[in-house]
Amino acid sequence: MPVWFMRQAGRSLPEYRALREGVPMLQSCFDPEMLAEITLQPVRRHGVDAAILYSDIVVPPYAAGVGIEIVPGTGPVIAEPVRDAAAVAALPELAPEQVAPVAAGVRLLVERLGDTPLIGFAGAPFTLASYLIEGGPSRHFEHTKALMRSEPELWHTLADRLATMALTFLKVQLDAGADAVQLFDSWAGALSLREYREFVLPHSAKVLRGLAEYDVPRIHFGVGTGELLTAMREAGADVVGVDWRIPLDEAVRRLTADGSPAPAVQGNLDPALLGASWPVIEAEVRRIVAEGRAAAGHIFNLGHGVPPGTDPAVLTRVAELVHSLEP
Secondary structure: OOEOOOOOOOOOOHHHHHHHOOOOHHHHHOOHHHHHHHHHHHHHHHOOOOEEOOOOOOHHHHHHOOOEEEEOOOEEEEOOOOOOHHHHHHOOOOOHHHHHHHHHHHHHHHHHHOOOOEEEEEEOHHHHHHHHHHOOOOOOOHHHHHHHHHOHHHHHHHHHHHHHHHHHHHHHHHHOOOOEEEEEOOOHHHOOHHHHHHHHHHHHHHHHHOOHHHOOOEEEEOOOOOOOHHHHHHOOOOEEEOOOOOOHHHHHHHHHOOOOOOOEEEEEEOHHHHHOOHHHHHHHHHHHHHHHOOOOEEEEEEOOOOOOOOOHHHHHHHHHHHHHOOO
């Protein structure tokens, strides 16, 4: 069974911290050699079955010229939040040449990964918009939801522009040789299904369906999206990422309730359990693999990203255990 870990490139690895020392996050995303090395580090260490491009959700708007800084301990901070028509109109478009260093890093990775596939990376329009509107990370997304509901036309204009940006970024990665893509709608779980269908689905679909010509697997993931899984699949996902809140067999039941064929799923070990004792982790891994058999295919992963304090040896051991189990 294939296994990889979200946020496997960095954070918990001492070799990553040594390489990144003194180098700002966004700068490291535009250094082809560093980008390639960071992406490769967990593949070497853990023996995972796929590499995920080292990047960040805000790389496309940053590359296009939006004032963004990733503040350690906080996350992306936007110099001038986008909250009115003038700010949306002023939002620059992303030109492929603005992410040429990322393409160069992908080409290096394709050379060095051999038979290990490389998954491209982009943030979905809603999650990108939430950062731009809120001005940084948010717990409740008050400004985003207020703009979305009060000025729907302006929201759709913004989301459409961000969908174009994400699509451009993913096409650059695929043109450079990436084998698959994952669209991260990290914060879509803050929405109701009705809100998601009206305000988000069309824009995520623009991204995922816009990649159909490449004929590569498209993974769609969000946190807290148990109520949104069917809609996220409709957006054009070949593989539906599931966080840790619902069992994989229940996710498959929801995804097939309308008569649709069983999907492929990805997930869904609770990242917090990586700090538990090994018997607890092993039991959870075995349970998840068993429940994943309800799907047409299962990629073992976490239900979100690797916590920074995780012992890397635990991730290696999880990968070895998954590989030892029958799919």
